[in-house]
């Protein structure tokens with residue numbers, strides 16, 4: 001076992017080159033084994049085993065810095081930098097993160113999780129190095145999917161100014177999570193197929209050199225005008241035109257070829273892009289055949305490739321998926337937009353049924369939102385389906401392009417709340433805060449799967465921006481009998497008994513029902529309100545609840561700052577009501593990876609912790625005459 005002897009970054013350099021293939025094989029077996037037990041990002045990691053080895057063989061970590069775009073493909077890098085044991089608890093609470101983390105290792109140069117940031121961050125590191133008179137290498141590894149994100153091009157635009165070495169490795173596997181689409185993808189495939197150019201270049205140089213007298217001169221001239229010669233054979237020469245030297249394409253599963261090209265790249269005093277062609281899922285047939293399914297997986301059976309967990313009940317994403325297809329049949333102006341996540345957001349079915357009304361715009365949330373604004377201004381009713389954490393980067397587009405013009409764009413904000421094993425970068429715990437402050441925006445959180453369907457119906461008749469936020473995982477199917485029609489800006493009364501009132505947002509309604517049961521068992525009177533609209537808040541119901549309750553408890557799966565609780569506190573204070581308010585929310589901090597139930601407990605937003613906080617807060621004064629009951 002070669003892998004056994006790799007415990008620190010320098011160890012790979014001791015491996016006999018004849019054994020590189022065996023080591024790659026061992027790493028693959030290790031990754032498949034571990035991920036089949038813990039779940040994680042499999043296909044992307046299997047694709048970059050040799051690329052990561054080549055990088056570690058050529059460069060010296062931690063002195064040299066590698067920035068992994070998104071960071072989901074950094075498992076081999078973790079394995080080669082002394083974190084083998086951590087894979088037992090990959091993505092589990094307190095265990096190894098599934099993404100690069102500076103606090104986890106000095107070999108992780110920059111934290112990532114969201115796409116298309118690596119070239120900017122790498123450029124920043126390179127500039128810092130130069131300003132401080134240091135001499136390490138900086139390498140940003142970006143996928144062809146991540147290259148569809150606008151920020152990558154903003155960075156490329158900036159990279160040509162650099163007069164020192166900076167290497168961008170483009171890991172081109174022709175896949176985003178789903179198939180990569182759009183102009184960038186088409187361009188790369190053209191470059192790949194035209195790669196005969198490289199052989200041509202070498203042969204041409206050889207032939208020219210042989211011309212007596214002028215041969216040598218001609219070759220020198222050819223090298224000088226390299227980019228214009230390339231232009232003749234590779235249309236566009238996108239990267240060269242950006243002022244970034246292009247090298248490749250090179251086979252991303254041939255370690256020696258990659259080492260050679262990386263050595264060459266390292267010698268240039270400028271930004272250089274190395275185009276590496278890899279296969280997503282390489283070495284594990286089920287992942288090679290279905291790279292999208294194996295992009296991120298739950299624990300699975302290695303033999304069959306099948307997920308170990310039994311299929312659970314419908315998720316909110318499933319409910320959204322079906323509802324969208326039904327709505328589209330009745331509403332011809334309904335269109336749907338995804339930023340490279342048709343599967344994750346549940347729009348796949350819609351895309352098959354209504355191909356002309358579906359748009360996958362690539363990993364480009366900012367563009368997705370302004371594109372939707374344009375569609376809305378043109379008379380369509382767009383739905384942007386996006387994860388809460390990824391919508392963060394489209395803040396200005398929501399404000400500037402959608403909300404100032406008060407356009408009817410529906411935001412289907414999936415994965416709102418704690419998401420679990422992907423950690424800090426993926427938790428959807430800020431959307432209530434960042435959306436609440438935007439004038440003309442309305443925000444709704446359904447309490448169960450039926451209400452998600454109802455709010456989508458409502459949304460089609462609503463002529464303004466509307467965000468509908470719902471959590472990851474199984475959709476709550478309780479409280480089926482309570483299905484009052486949705487009225488704009490109004491909450492829904494679930495139980496009204498005086499004493500303590502629980503004002504619960506979306507997923508917290510289920511928790512509120514559990515808290516109610518616990519407190520009622522102790523003889524306390526408890527009301528439950530399904531908040532529904534977090535913006536605008538239902539002040540009328542607050543006025544009335546303040547009259548016959550002593551304690552208002554707000555409950556939300558969002559950070560405290562800018563959340564629903566803060567709005568209620570400020571309203572109650574402003575009115576001077578004597579009622580006390582206990583806001584229950586996530587603390588104003590980043591929440592690490594781990595099982596959602598554990599994370600909720602840690603944050604004190606599980607039913608038992610909430611009940612305990614209410615007991616402490618309420619003392620005995622809100623208890624009804626329990627003794628007499």
Ligand SMILES: Cc1ncc(C[n+]2csc(CCOP(=O)(O)OP(=O)(O)O)c2C)c(N)n1
Pocket residue numbers: 044047070072073113114115142143144145146147171173175176177280339340341363365390393
């Ligand atoms: C801003 C943002 N949007 C969406 C995602 C979800 N996401 C994670 S990986 C990925 C695809 C990345 O494709 P690529 O860069 O080609 O890497 P590969 O997985 O193919 O190696 C997407 C869309 C994200 N991480 N960040």
